[in-house]
Structures are given as C-alpha cells and as structure tokens.
Amino acid sequence: MRVTINDIAKKANVSPSTVSRVIANNPRISSTTSEKVLKIMKEMNYHPNMIARSLANRSTKIIGVIVPGAIEKAFQHPFFPEILRGIASEAHKNTYNILISSVTEVKDEKQVINELAKGGIAEGIILMTSRMKDPSIAELIKINFPFVVIGRSMVDSEINWVDNDNFSVAYELTKHFINQGHKKIALIGVSKQVVVTLDRLEGYKKALLDSNLEIDEGLIVEGKFFDDIGYGLMKKILDEGARPTGVIACDDVLAFGAIKLLTEYGLKIPDDIAVAGFNNLPLSDYSTPSLTSVEVNAFGLGAKAFQLLIKSINSNYEVFNKAIVPAQLVIRNSTLKQV
Amino acid sequence: MRVTINDIAKKANVSPSTVSRVIANNPRISSTTSEKVLKIMKEMNYHPNMIARSLANRSTKIIGVIVPGAIEKAFQHPFFPEILRGIASEAHKNTYNILISSVTEVKDEKQVINELAKGGIAEGIILMTSRMKDPSIAELIKINFPFVVIGRSMVDSEINWVDNDNFSVAYELTKHFINQGHKKIALIGVSKQVVVTLDRLEGYKKALLDSNLEIDEGLIVEGKFFDDIGYGLMKKILDEGARPTGVIACDDVLAFGAIKLLTEYGLKIPDDIAVAGFNNLPLSDYSTPSLTSVEVNAFGLGAKAFQLLIKSINSNYEVFNKAIVPAQLVIRNSTLKQV
DNA sequence: TCTTATTGTGCAACCGCTTGCCCTGCGTTT
DNA sequence: AAACGCAGGGCAAGCGGTTGCACAATAAGA
Incomplete structure (x- = not known):
C-alpha cells in the first residue's frame, strides 16, 4: 500500500494536519518539527497524493487541450504539434500539466468537455479548432468554464481566442x-x-x-x-x-x-x-x-493561448481577450x- | 457551486449511494428509481466529479507521457509528435486520457515522476527517451510503477520497451x-x-x-x-x-x-x-x-507502447514485454x- | 504574580464519490 | 402462519488530503 500522510504522522508523532502544514511550508510550524517530519518523509519515500490534494483544494494544475476530431487525423499536420509545443512549454513553466483529449467514436464532443470541465479534471481548456462554429464552444460558455480557442472562431458570444493575422x-x-x-x-x-x-x-x-x-x-x-x-x-x-x-x-x-x-x-x-x-x-x-x-508561429500561438487561459482562470470577472500573433512572410x- | 451527487440525491429523495449506483449502472437499482434519478441528473446538468471518483476508485484513467528535456526541444522533430499521436490514438480508444509532462528547469526528472507516479495522477507512464541510461527508469523501477520506454534502453533490469528494428x-x-x-x-x-x-x-x-x-x-x-x-x-x-x-x-x-x-x-x-x-x-x-x-512507423511505436502499458497496468504479476515494431525501407x- | 499575546499543534469537518454490510418489505415455501 | 429468500435501498466508513478553530504552552506586559 502506498504511504500516506497518516503514516508519516504516526511515525513522526504528530498529527496529519501538521504533516500537511509541513508540506505546505506553513510558517506556523516550528523548524524543529518541520525538519523531523521532512526527514521521515524522505525515509519513507513519501509523496503526497495529488488526487486527494486536488479534491481538497479544488485545483488540479491541469489544463485540458482538446483536439478536433480524432487526434490521429489532426496531428497529421505539423501545425498542431507545434501549437501543442507552445502550450506545453508555457504550461510547464507555470507548473501546469496538460491533458490531451480528442473526440473519438467512443467519446464524443460533449463527453470530452463534461469530463474535463464539469468533471473537475481541468482548470481550463484550450480548444484547437478551425471550424466556423464549434458546438463545444457553446457548451463551455453555458457552463461558464475558462477556455480559449485557437483560431478565430465565428461565434456570437465574447470568448477568448488567439489567431494569426x-x-x-x-x-x-x-x-x-x-x-x-x-x-x-x-x-x-x-x-x-x-x-x-x-x-x-x-x-x-x-x-x-x-x-x-x-x-x-x-x-x-x-x-x-x-x-x-x-x-x-x-x-x-x-x-x-x-x-x-x-x-x-x-x-x-x-x-x-x-x-x-x-x-x-x-x-x-x-x-x-x-x-x-x-x-x-x-x-x-x-x-x-x-x-x-x-x-x-504556431508555437507562439500555443504559448499565447496558455497565457490567456491562465489569466482567465485566475480572474473572476469575465474579461475576454483576443490575441493576434503576427505571422511573418x-x-x-x-x-x-x-x- | 457545482452540483454534486448529494444535490441529486436530495432532489430525488434517495440516498447518495443510490445515485452513485445509478451512475454505475448497478443492477440492484430498480428501473423506476434509476429513471427518476437520471432525469434529475439531466435537469440539473450534473456530471460526476472525476477527481473525487478517482480518489475513491484509485483509478484515474490517465497515463502520463514524459518527454525528454524541455518539450519545446523534443517536439522540434516530427518523430515525437508522431509517437504521441500513436499513444493518444490508442489511449483514446481505451478511454484513457494522456497527460504530458516534460522535464524543465522548474520541474526536474524526479519531480515529474513523483507527481505522476507516486502522486497517483497517472496509472502508468510512457517514457520517451533515447538516452542510454535514463535516471527516470531507475526511479520507476524502484517504486515498482507500470511504465514502458520508447526506444530500447540499455538498462540492466527487465523493463517494458518498444523499438524499431x-x-x-x-x-x-x-x-x-x-x-x-x-x-x-x-x-x-x-x-x-x-x-x-x-x-x-x-x-x-x-x-x-x-x-x-x-x-x-x-x-x-x-x-x-x-x-x-x-x-x-x-x-x-x-x-x-x-x-x-x-x-x-x-x-x-x-x-x-x-x-x-x-x-x-x-x-x-x-x-x-x-x-x-x-x-x-x-x-x-x-x-x-x-x-x-x-x-x-513512429505512430505504431506509440500505439504499441500504449498496448504494453495497459497490459502492464492490468497485470499484477511482473511480466515484461518488448515489442519490435518493423521499420520499412x-x-x-x-x-x-x-x- | 496574574493577565494577555504569541507560537505551535491537534481536532474534526469537509472535498465528492464508492461500496461492504445491514435493514425493510414483500412474495414463496411448507 | 411461521420461516425464508430476495430485491431494493440506506448507513457510514473510507479514499488522502486541507483548514478553520480550539487549545496548551510559553513569552511578554502590567
């Protein structure tokens, strides 16, 4: 069985909450206790369970990237990996991980969104789409979830998007x-x-x-x-x-x-x-x-998309941003x- | 606040466990109850929280893909996106999502593994590496976590790997x-x-x-x-x-x-x-x-890697597989x- | 010496869902 | 009519963390 915070607590003769605070670097913990606990954590090769933490925190540090259609089609063209590269680069700088999902026969558009957004896995979504009107967009607006679309999309509502000029x-x-x-x-x-x-x-x-x-x-x-x-x-x-x-x-x-x-x-x-x-x-x-x-500059497009997304995640009031990434001849x- | 299983339960005059069983399609629930609950779920636009579910289940349906070095370097070459495409294609068929992580200045090799593996985010890991001896491999072996390496790696231990001939x-x-x-x-x-x-x-x-x-x-x-x-x-x-x-x-x-x-x-x-x-x-x-x-056939390489991984995840006894994906002139x- | 802060920990509730086990009520058996 | 089996649901204890609040011990103030 995997070692949990309680195991550490017992071994260290402290309460689980203390261990949790040590991990969080809470200043209320004395350095004596902190060191003792840290030592035991090392010994037992402990690492906090991110899922449990996410549940308690309501924050996963994951953003979802939804690829249009089956990923095997989309990635055929180097444009998409290049965008992904931009997203990932920026995301990793911000200690976000990215989760890739795509629409398949077994999981349709709505399910993908449901899982990622309503399911609480992702904190925000980047939608790679090139379609004029993507049904996913409507869904995301409806549930008021942070997202940004790559590729100017012709929707009526105000949304975040990035595109080239x-x-x-x-x-x-x-x-x-x-x-x-x-x-x-x-x-x-x-x-x-x-x-x-x-x-x-x-x-x-x-x-x-x-x-x-x-x-x-x-x-x-x-x-x-x-x-x-x-x-x-x-x-x-x-x-x-x-x-x-x-x-x-x-x-x-x-x-x-x-x-x-x-x-x-x-x-x-x-x-x-x-x-x-x-x-x-x-x-x-x-x-x-x-x-x-x-x-x-697909890379820049992806990077910019992430930046807008993170802004959107962190702001409560609804401001929508567009970004035009210059293209170069x-x-x-x-x-x-x-x- | 997001609607939870309890909200549904209250509205439907049943216990949360019943709602949970309805979702899980448990045969113990009568169709009458089931329909009633399902109807309310639709009405309230409910979707189960995947994080909570994962915690309870100890299963996330996520596999981690670790890219060597910063992703922006690795993805420079079409080979990697192509592998990823293969992984994703197969993963999505199996309703797995894939989480991309890469080693960066802010997160080193060990942290990435810790988070994904010990942190319980991923059920298995695919390591894209081409290095002779990757330190991540040793770490994964140590904690006995399911993983497969893409690219024959020169380690002493038995591990799963796929490579071209x-x-x-x-x-x-x-x-x-x-x-x-x-x-x-x-x-x-x-x-x-x-x-x-x-x-x-x-x-x-x-x-x-x-x-x-x-x-x-x-x-x-x-x-x-x-x-x-x-x-x-x-x-x-x-x-x-x-x-x-x-x-x-x-x-x-x-x-x-x-x-x-x-x-x-x-x-x-x-x-x-x-x-x-x-x-x-x-x-x-x-x-x-x-x-x-x-x-x-990088695509095939990725796909095969996923297949080995899923096999490894689902089997308790330690069998290690290698797969040689043919390359074609x-x-x-x-x-x-x-x- | 008796408050009053201050510092360091523990308690317990909670995040949202799952599941083993128990309970109720009704149709069967003898 | 008593005993039994079974279908359908509820209770409550987890999963592994976080955190507001209470509390004990020590330091500081009067």
Missing part, C-alpha cells in the same frame, strides 16, 4: 507577388469551413483590388485543407485553361503538391510560375527551389525570379 | 546501396548517446562485412541527432578527402543538409552520389530528388540511378 499576411504575400510583376495569381486550398483560409482569401482580394487587378474566381480554388491535394487542385486550374503566373497555396503541403504537377507540366519555378505556401514547414527551406511561405526562391 | 533495416538499407554498386558508403549522424543510431551503425557494419566490404571509420561520422548539421557533417567528409558514392544519414533532416552541401559541390544526386535518410519525413517524398528513407529516387 492571416488577413494582413495574405495581403502582404499577394503584394509580394504583384511586386514581382504577377497579375494572374491563383489561390488554392480555400475552405469555407476553415476560418484561416477565409481570412487569407480576404487579404488576397484586398491586395488585388488595391493594385487595381481583377479578381478572377477561376483562380480561386476550394480544397480540403489537410489533404495533399495540391496536385489535383493545380491540375484543375491548368486543365481549365487558366494560366496563372503565380500560385498561393493555403498550406505548404498543398504548395508542394502543386509544384509536383507544375514540374510534370514542364513549368519552371519560379521563372514560369511562382509558388508560395503557408505554415512554413521545416523543410520548405530545403526544397529546390526553396519555398516562399508564411511563418505562422518568409520569401525564398520559389517566388524570386533569378537575376 | 533499427539493426535490420539499416542492414537492408546498406545492402540496397551495395546492390546499386556502391562500395564506399558514408554513415552520418551516429551518436553514442542515442541507442537507435548505434543499432543502425551495427546493421550498416554487418551489411558491409557480409559483402566483404571494408569498414572505413573515416566514413562514419558522429553528429548530434536533432540538429540539421548534415551540411557540416557532409562537408567534413568531403573536405577530408573521402569520396563516398553513397551516404546514409541517421535522419532525413541530416540527409537534406547533406544534399544541400553536395549540390553546392556540384555533385548530382543520385548519379554522382546516392543519399538516404531515416524517419521518412512527410516531405521526403516531395523533395527533388525524392529521398530514400526508412519509415520507422522506402526506396526513392535519391538512391536509384536513372535508367
């Missing part, structure tokens, strides 16, 4: 293409379900308009975000006769797929057609040509004509 | 080079600290010996595993005058670094020199030329001479 950086990226002399620029991988891509679309459009270029709907292609169907999307554009000189993909993986096709079609990058992506995958730097991309060879 | 696949990969006519094959990124690389080294040597090729120590270059210093390692080899016709890197990132340098030196891949890596990064398929690599253009 997708609009601005898409604007900037599009401007970059325009400055390179491009007039027909395709945008692939937009999805109505995924807020970030919509923001990017807006930035793209604004940039074109500001430069008096027309918006050609034939150059804007929808596509699922996470599948590497850049190949197919690109094929569609070309086969329909459109001849863009530049392509912006909503994700680097999409961009690589597109490049694969373009190469097959005998087009040289960037001379015949320039290509850029988003999310700045680690290897975008290594590809040939290296890929212009947008560093979204990384220009590489795939959009730079050779001199 | 690095030896065999390295053998196979080296043979592949040899079959392509290579006689001078470099191996870069070997590190004494990292067991997997040592296993790979063994497989590499064996393959050479079996083909009566000599082992040239000048072609075996040590290097930190996770840094993208493939560039530098490769440079070292060439600058020292060695002229391999093939290069095996212990990681794809290293391979990309090497390729970068080789390209700068005007060498064509694979015609002048063939290159292969390990870990089969998602983008190894997209690079030009596409990179021959080894799919280590993925041959691509970087090692195939053009026909």
Whole structure:
C-alpha cells in the first residue's frame, strides 16, 4: 500500500494536519518539527497524493487541450504539434500539466468537455479548432468554464481566442507577388469551413483590388485543407485553361503538391510560375527551389493561448481577450525570379 | 457551486449511494428509481466529479507521457509528435486520457515522476527517451510503477520497451546501396548517446562485412541527432578527402543538409552520389530528388507502447514485454540511378 | 504574580464519490 | 402462519488530503 500522510504522522508523532502544514511550508510550524517530519518523509519515500490534494483544494494544475476530431487525423499536420509545443512549454513553466483529449467514436464532443470541465479534471481548456462554429464552444460558455480557442472562431458570444493575422499576411504575400510583376495569381486550398483560409482569401482580394487587378474566381480554388491535394487542385486550374503566373497555396503541403504537377507540366519555378505556401514547414527551406511561405508561429500561438487561459482562470470577472500573433512572410526562391 | 451527487440525491429523495449506483449502472437499482434519478441528473446538468471518483476508485484513467528535456526541444522533430499521436490514438480508444509532462528547469526528472507516479495522477507512464541510461527508469523501477520506454534502453533490469528494428533495416538499407554498386558508403549522424543510431551503425557494419566490404571509420561520422548539421557533417567528409558514392544519414533532416552541401559541390544526386535518410519525413517524398528513407512507423511505436502499458497496468504479476515494431525501407529516387 | 499575546499543534469537518454490510418489505415455501 | 429468500435501498466508513478553530504552552506586559 502506498504511504500516506497518516503514516508519516504516526511515525513522526504528530498529527496529519501538521504533516500537511509541513508540506505546505506553513510558517506556523516550528523548524524543529518541520525538519523531523521532512526527514521521515524522505525515509519513507513519501509523496503526497495529488488526487486527494486536488479534491481538497479544488485545483488540479491541469489544463485540458482538446483536439478536433480524432487526434490521429489532426496531428497529421505539423501545425498542431507545434501549437501543442507552445502550450506545453508555457504550461510547464507555470507548473501546469496538460491533458490531451480528442473526440473519438467512443467519446464524443460533449463527453470530452463534461469530463474535463464539469468533471473537475481541468482548470481550463484550450480548444484547437478551425471550424466556423464549434458546438463545444457553446457548451463551455453555458457552463461558464475558462477556455480559449485557437483560431478565430465565428461565434456570437465574447470568448477568448488567439489567431494569426492571416488577413494582413495574405495581403502582404499577394503584394509580394504583384511586386514581382504577377497579375494572374491563383489561390488554392480555400475552405469555407476553415476560418484561416477565409481570412487569407480576404487579404488576397484586398491586395488585388488595391493594385487595381481583377479578381478572377477561376483562380480561386476550394480544397480540403489537410489533404495533399495540391496536385489535383493545380491540375484543375491548368486543365481549365487558366494560366496563372503565380500560385498561393493555403498550406505548404498543398504548395508542394502543386509544384509536383507544375514540374510534370514542364513549368519552371519560379521563372514560369511562382509558388508560395503557408505554415512554413521545416523543410520548405530545403526544397529546390526553396519555398516562399508564411511563418505562422504556431508555437507562439500555443504559448499565447496558455497565457490567456491562465489569466482567465485566475480572474473572476469575465474579461475576454483576443490575441493576434503576427505571422511573418518568409520569401525564398520559389517566388524570386533569378537575376 | 457545482452540483454534486448529494444535490441529486436530495432532489430525488434517495440516498447518495443510490445515485452513485445509478451512475454505475448497478443492477440492484430498480428501473423506476434509476429513471427518476437520471432525469434529475439531466435537469440539473450534473456530471460526476472525476477527481473525487478517482480518489475513491484509485483509478484515474490517465497515463502520463514524459518527454525528454524541455518539450519545446523534443517536439522540434516530427518523430515525437508522431509517437504521441500513436499513444493518444490508442489511449483514446481505451478511454484513457494522456497527460504530458516534460522535464524543465522548474520541474526536474524526479519531480515529474513523483507527481505522476507516486502522486497517483497517472496509472502508468510512457517514457520517451533515447538516452542510454535514463535516471527516470531507475526511479520507476524502484517504486515498482507500470511504465514502458520508447526506444530500447540499455538498462540492466527487465523493463517494458518498444523499438524499431533499427539493426535490420539499416542492414537492408546498406545492402540496397551495395546492390546499386556502391562500395564506399558514408554513415552520418551516429551518436553514442542515442541507442537507435548505434543499432543502425551495427546493421550498416554487418551489411558491409557480409559483402566483404571494408569498414572505413573515416566514413562514419558522429553528429548530434536533432540538429540539421548534415551540411557540416557532409562537408567534413568531403573536405577530408573521402569520396563516398553513397551516404546514409541517421535522419532525413541530416540527409537534406547533406544534399544541400553536395549540390553546392556540384555533385548530382543520385548519379554522382546516392543519399538516404531515416524517419521518412512527410516531405521526403516531395523533395527533388525524392529521398530514400526508412519509415520507422513512429505512430505504431506509440500505439504499441500504449498496448504494453495497459497490459502492464492490468497485470499484477511482473511480466515484461518488448515489442519490435518493423521499420520499412522506402526506396526513392535519391538512391536509384536513372535508367 | 496574574493577565494577555504569541507560537505551535491537534481536532474534526469537509472535498465528492464508492461500496461492504445491514435493514425493510414483500412474495414463496411448507 | 411461521420461516425464508430476495430485491431494493440506506448507513457510514473510507479514499488522502486541507483548514478553520480550539487549545496548551510559553513569552511578554502590567
């Protein structure tokens, strides 16, 4: 049987409460007693039961991270681990642990929330979602539980969220293409379900308009975000006769797929057609040509999310915060004509 | 205040124990009572407190995953998230949640273990480690706590572990080079600290010996595993005058670094020199030329680890299991001479 | 020398849920 | 009609801590 506070108390000839106070470093305990108890704790290799403590304290020092859908799908893309990394880094600095939960066949959205939030396991929740309206959000609002959403979510209520400034950086990226002399620029991988891509679309459009270029709907292609169907999307554009000189993909993986096709079609990058992506995958730097991309700083996104969450946990009055984490354009060879 | 089992009991005119039994679906409760109670639970939006339940049950349905060093370092490489994905996938199927902890400045190895294991938070622990001798292992053995190590670890005691068959696949990969006519094959990124690389080294040597090729120590270059210093390692080899016709890197990132340098030196891949890596990064398929690599199935590794862990948790007698997850050679253009 | 603080501990209730055991009431058996 | 079995629930003691309050002993003040 595991050694408890009572065992220590007996051995030390003090009451359990004294032991508890020793552990808590309560100043009311004399150093004599304290040392005696500490010594015995070491001897017996004791460590307080965190569950019991949590129950008594109503504080677990755990935050929940809920991943959309099954985790095996979500983590397919490096973006999510990277966010998690940011969350974990910040959480661990604050001695919080993080509990990962995801929606599966055996546990649906509601159950996950129930367990973590109402079940008292987590003190707060970070929701990784990219959906326009996540039912979990409504639930969390209803029970008034601290949470922050990663990815601007289109809900009516005031909530905490963090996101990149997708609009601005898409604007900037599009401007970059325009400055390179491009007039027909395709945008692939937009999805109505995924807020970030919509923001990017807006930035793209604004940039074109500001430069008096027309918006050609034939150059804007929808596509699922996470599948590497850049190949197919690109094929569609070309086969329909459109001849863009530049392509912006909503994700680097999409961009690589597109490049694969373009190469097959005998087009040289960037001379015949320039290509850029988003999310700045680690290897975008290594590809040939290296890929212009947008560093979204997923790590920073995660870290910021935790910071907002902890603020929310510790404040009673309801203040809601948003944080825009800047994204940075990384220009590489795939959009730079050779001199 | 959160609604408890007592509130429900009062409202339903039954005892708390009855409510508890309703929740547990205990057959002793009549369906009449059961329905009445369930109805009230819904009405009051009740969900049992998992912490209290865990305390009473001595079961948390949580497993801990301990990441070596600070999580922000470890997760730099896609290998770890991929393992985590495997763990989480399997865990969630079994309605286990996973708690991520990592060793930081504020919480050292021992504290992390204490909290998770002795603190009763986790029922078992998965240790991601690649070090030869991890002090955490000794600690876990000492307190007789269920755990499994990912990555064959060189400890004397019997423990649970999972790993890839690095030896065999390295053998196979080296043979592949040899079959392509290579006689001078470099191996870069070997590190004494990292067991997997040592296993790979063994497989590499064996393959050479079996083909009566000599082992040239000048072609075996040590290097930190996770840094993208493939560039530098490769440079070292060439600058020292060695002229391999093939290069095996212990990681794809290293391979990309090497390729970068080789390209700068005007060498064509694979015609002048063939290159292969390990870990089969998602983008190894997209690079030009596409990179021959080894799919280590990190996902499977994680999943298997969980399976062993759950077995260990549920069995009282001490049986220790090892699992070798097969790794698969993925041959691509970087090692195939053009026909 | 007799209060009055001050310091150091112990008591016991509580956090919210589980579970072994006991009790009641009713239908069966003989 | 007495004895018995069984279904359905309640009691209360945990699980392993925390903490407000009471209290004893010692130090300080009058």
